[in-house]
Ligand SMILES: Nc1nc2c(ncn2[C@@H]2O[C@H](COP(=O)(O)OP(=O)(O)OP(=O)(O)O)[C@@H](O)[C@H]2O)c(=O)[nH]1
């Protein structure tokens with residue numbers, strides 16, 4: 001078998017790996033939990049098995065010895081090797097760091113991080129009474145005729161610091177032990193218990209089984225019907241992993257009955273073809289090993305497999321194809337869950353968008369329909385026009401208005417500055433109310449789904465309020481707008497015809513009058529609605545027309561209005577941005593699902 005360093009399939013799977021990792025499921029939606037798990041497990045499978053295996057098809061067969069807690073996995077591995085390479089134990093769980101037993105000539109394959117790149121390497125047998133990690137320390141001499149066990153002699157990549165496991169190994173490391181009795185081309189990996197009370201062990205067992213070419217699944221007479229191991233075996237069927245079983249520690253008189261029952265269960269689960277080895281319960285020898293004859297059939301089977309490159313290749317092909325098929329079969333779930341995220345984010349975005357757009361439209365409407373000509377603004381305006389100061393030189397044709405207003409609004413002097421300030425605070429209050437209610441409505445709309453609620457909660461109460469800088473930004477925008485209006489008046493007033501009049505009334509007075517006019521300048525305000533406010537605004541309108549002419553007033557009003565609308569839009573747009581940025585930061589990108597589908601199809605086409 002050749003080892004393609006790169007192949008179209010490898011390239012397609014690498015592309016698929018990238019596409020899978022770009023999926024994101026940040027919102028707690030119905031499909032998210034399963035999708036996150038799947039994403040992790042397929043990414044692990046690619047990294048730990050599919051890609052390294054595909055890139056070196058001729059690497060030794062990795063046989064992972066897995067199964068129930070205390071089933072006798074470590075004892076079995078030791079007995080197959082004829083050495084205590086992995087420390088067995090009475091207390092559960094015993095094996096915490098996996099032990100990889102291999103022929104010294106195969107060592108080069110595993111010294112690097114091609115296999116299980118996430119696991120640091122340490123060296124030396126855990127059952128070795130000598131300091132296991134001293135490089136170059138000769139191991140315990142082997143049982144005569146069975147070869148010798150040595151540590152791998154290399155410098156450990158991660159020194160063993162005593163670790164967390166009772167076997168004295170570090171938590172997340174892979175211990176390499178070489179032994180000449182292990183046939184060339186096949187390595188045994190003693191894994192932690194799949195049904196461990198220790199979560200790390202279960203995860204490690206998961207990871208190791210996902211990296212295996214062949215599962216050597218050990219169960220005992222006492223545990224063979226347990227649920228957890230069967231969960232793993234069903235997974236093996238689903239992924240078409242090559243599996244062999246060892247029924248360990250069976251009382252000789254129960255062998256027939258139990259093995260028949262187990263075979264029945266295996267057949268029911270689609271594993272009828274899996275080789276089954278039965279190891280009777282026997283007294284262990286003085287080294288804690290099962291006598292050789294009890295494990296001989298298994299040893300021979302493994303030896304034959306190692307020696308037969310075609311058989312090995314078939315095992316690899318079965319497991320590899322199963323893993324790739326499983327991976328390809330999972331991606332629709334990821335696409336669906338990613339799309340679900342996108343749609344939910346789209347809805348949240350649309351909610352925020354709609355609410356802020358409506359808020360902007362309401363402000364725009366309110367600055368034109370006379371709503372602003374109330375309270376303080378109206379009072380100041382009436383004072384302003386009522387003093388007669390403004391009206392003194394009005395054209396005769398609006399003289400009646402002047403008389404009418406002057407008669408009703410006679411009073412203390414009201415400089416245009418007060419009016420201008422009233423306009424400023426009236427507008428500001430209106431904008432604040434709009435920003436406050438939009439924030440409230442948006443967060444309420446988002447809270448209608450659990451995922452939206454989680455988002456609002458994650459961001460904190462700030463999202464339910466207008467942003468802290470809004471007040472200041474609004475005040476600045478209004479002042480800028482007022483400045484713009486004054487500038488308009490100044491420019492329009494520089495015309496020869498009107499310069500004298502503008503000077504007579506003052507730029508500020510005319511500017512503020514223009515503001516009042518646009519606040520009430522809608523065609524929509526008619527009849528009774530015009531009321532005092534609209535009526536008095538007409539005075540302003542007439543004044544401006546007298547100064548600039550009808551046409552110019554219309555244009556001035558339109559430009560002043562447009563400028564105000566733009567500023568309102570920008571202010572509320574910045575408020576809306578808080579929500580949009582939050583959604584953007586979730587990192588759910590639209591083209592990812594299509595990409596993943598395309599990468600899946602491309603990988604499927606290369607199989
Ligand atoms: N008499 C006898 N004892 C055994 C046999 N196999 C295992 N034991 C004992 O059972 C206990 C557990 O064996 P281990 O080999 O540590 O089992 P394990 O499956 O590796 O356990 P974990 O790593 O904790 O999952 C130890 O005390 C062993 O000595 C056997 O065939 N006969």
Ligand SMILES: [Mg+2]
Nearest residue numbers: 073074094095
């Ligand atoms: Mg063990």
